[in-house]
Amino acid sequence: MERTTIDLWVGVFVAAGAAALFGLALKVGNFNSATLGETYSVTGAFENIGSLKPRAPVKSAGVVVGRVDSIKFDPETYEALVTVKVDKRYPFPKDTFANIYTAGLLGEQYIGLEAGGDDKMLKNGDKFSKTQDAVVLEKMISQFLYSKASESDDK
Numbered sequence: 001m002e003r004t005t006i007d008l009w010v011g012v013f014v015a016a017g018a019a020a021l022f023g024l025a026l027k028v029g030n031f032n033s034a035t036l037g038e039t040y041s042v043t044g045a046f047e048n049i050g051s052l053k054p055r056a057p058v059k060s061a062g063v064v065v066g067r068v069d070s071i072k073f074d075p076e077t078y079e080a081l082v083t084v085k086v087d088k089r090y091p092f093p094k095d096t097f098a099n100i101y102t103a104g105l106l107g108e109q110y111i112g113l114e115a116g117g118d119d120k121m122l123k124n125g126d127k128f129s130k131t132q133d134a135v136v137l138e139k140m141i142s143q144f145l146y147s148k149a150s151e152s153d154d155k
Contacts, residue, residue, distance in 0.1 A: 036085060037087055038088040039086060039087055040123060040124040041084070042086060042125075042127065043082065043125075044081075044111075044127065045077065045079040045080070045082075046079060046100065047078075048134055048136060049133070051108075052082065053071075054071060056109060057110045057111075058110065059113070066084050067084065068083075084111060086113075091121040092115055093115055093117060093118035095116030095118040095129060096114065097116065097128070097132070098113055098128040098132070099111065099114065100112075100133060100134035101134075102134070102135065116130075
């Protein structure tokens with residue numbers, strides 16, 4: 001009888017661990033978020049998107065207002081074209097600024113929207129007029145090391 005009870009508790013803990021891993025996988029994969037209602041698409045051109053991925057959140061003031069729909073490379077301008085789907089409940093002015101941010105030091109990347117002051121609103125198929133690329137940690141470190149090396153060469 002004791003062996004059966006121990007086996008039962010081991011099974012409960014294994015099932016709880018599997019459920020926790022499944023929940024973690026959903027959270028990391030952005031599959032647990034609520035789906036958006038009706039949306040409109042807006043495209044932005046970025047020189048460097050870092051590790052931005054489709055389905056990454058689009059946030060404004062910390063609130064998820066959309067999702068990254070697709071990422072394509074433009075061979076004419078050598079830029080990444082990022083299409084986002086924004087919920088129609090959240091209209092943004094035409095001069096909205098799209099930035100790529102990182103959640104935490106090495107966390108996932110997302111697009112942050114900073115609303116402008118234009119009277120006209122973005123519509124389906126419009127393009128962000130102002131974008132800011134992702135900050136790449138390796139590039140910042142190499143620039144810092146290069147500037148320190150050039151300072152020591154001057155002395």
